[in-house]
Amino acid sequence: MKMGVTAVMLPDLEFEEQVELCVSLGVHYYQYRPRTIPESQKDAAWGNWGNHKFDLTPERFLEEGAELTRTLRAAGLEPWGTVPAVAVDAPDDELRMAFEGAARADARSVRVSPPNYPDEAFDYIEMLDRVTERLGGVIESLSGPLGIRVIIETHCRSFATSPALALNLCRPFSPDKIGVIFDMANFCQEGELAPTLAVSVLKDYIDCVHIGGSQRAVSGVDEFGSKILENQMCTLSDGDLYVPDWLRAIAAAGIDPPLIVEDFTPNVSGAARLEQSARYLRRVLDGLSL
Numbered sequence: 001m002k003m004g005v006t007a008v009m010l011p012d013l014e015f016e017e018q019v020e021l022c023v024s025l026g027v028h029y030y031q032y033r034p035r036t037i038p039e040s041q042k043d044a045a046w047g048n049w050g051n052h053k054f055d056l057t058p059e060r061f062l063e064e065g066a067e068l069t070r071t072l073r074a075a076g077l078e079p080w081g082t083v084p085a086v087a088v089d090a091p092d093d094e095l096r097m098a099f100e101g102a103a104r105a106d107a108r109s110v111r112v113s114p115p116n117y118p119d120e121a122f123d124y125i126e127m128l129d130r131v132t133e134r135l136g137g138v139i140e141s142l143s144g145p146l147g148i149r150v151i152i153e154t155h156c157r158s159f160a161t162s163p164a165l166a167l168n169l170c171r172p173f174s175p176d177k178i179g180v181i182f183d184m185a186n187f188c189q190e191g192e193l194a195p196t197l198a199v200s201v202l203k204d205y206i207d208c209v210h211i212g213g214s215q216r217a218v219s220g221v222d223e224f225g226s227k228i229l230e231n232q233m234c235t236l237s238d239g240d241l242y243v244p245d246w247l248r249a250i251a252a253a254g255i256d257p258p259l260i261v262e263d264f265t266p267n268v269s270g271a272a273r274l275e276q277s278a279r280y281l282r283r284v285l286d287g288l289s290l
Helices: 015-025 058-074 092-104 124-146 163-170 195-205 243-252 270-287
Strands: 003-006 029-032 078-082 109-111 149-153 178-183 206-211 213-221 227-234 259-261
Touching (some): 015 029, 015 058, 015 270, 058 078, 078 092, 092 109, 124 149, 149 163, 163 178, 163 195, 195 206, 195 243, 206 243, 243 270, 259 270
Parallel strands (some): 003 029, 003 259, 029 078, 078 109, 206 259
16 A cells, blocks of 8 residues: 655645655655635644645646646656545536646546535435535536546545445446545544445545544533543544554455545644654554555
8 A cells, every 4th residue: 555645734845845755755645735725824824724835726736737746756756636625516617627727737536525414404315416416417517528536535524424425425426437535534523434344335436545643532521421522633543543454444345545644633743744644654554564
């Protein structure tokens, strides 16, 4: 299994610095982050979901993506998809720009986010039909003609929070048209299944794995005497999910998706997070002979 990194976790590095770091750590795949930095964040400290030193807007990615990929490949890296902040119900022009940018950069896939589920009970089948109908239109008219694969992330609070819910969105379509970012850290918050079951549910659709650490912590006790739990980002080795079992399950399924590091441990630089994660992953992969 080969390691990759999502640029989302490297907010404090310019593109050339990111590439140099990846090469030094044996990271093979690079996932682009074409997003517009919110006005409220442009003068803020570097942050994963806010201000980035490498300000890769969707417009800039469309213009410079091909050259960025040439730079990656000259260094021995390969692009593996993009993770823009674009939703399935976004206007066609916004989606088209994301797909065209990925196509020019030879990045092969684009993450498209399904909506969050409502806070109160709702008609799941009606919402499923509505979202899959929109996905079908996007695939047929926007991503498919460009040879780009739509990828949906298993993400807490979203309509694809678990492997089975993600499968419901993907099943109407061929795996070469749509895939899934198998996000392990989010399984600590919602959607967790045993590794073998989770992998088996999505095996045909797993595009890549987002691998990061998350742990549950008790933050207090409520008026009923029940513990109040919160989720905290942490290193891979400190996370609640036992990474070796998940990697064994992926290997046993006969698939070999990139392991895209997504480490959001707070108060640590992007470089330090990637160094720690790469070192840990290499130890596990070598120990499992993967």
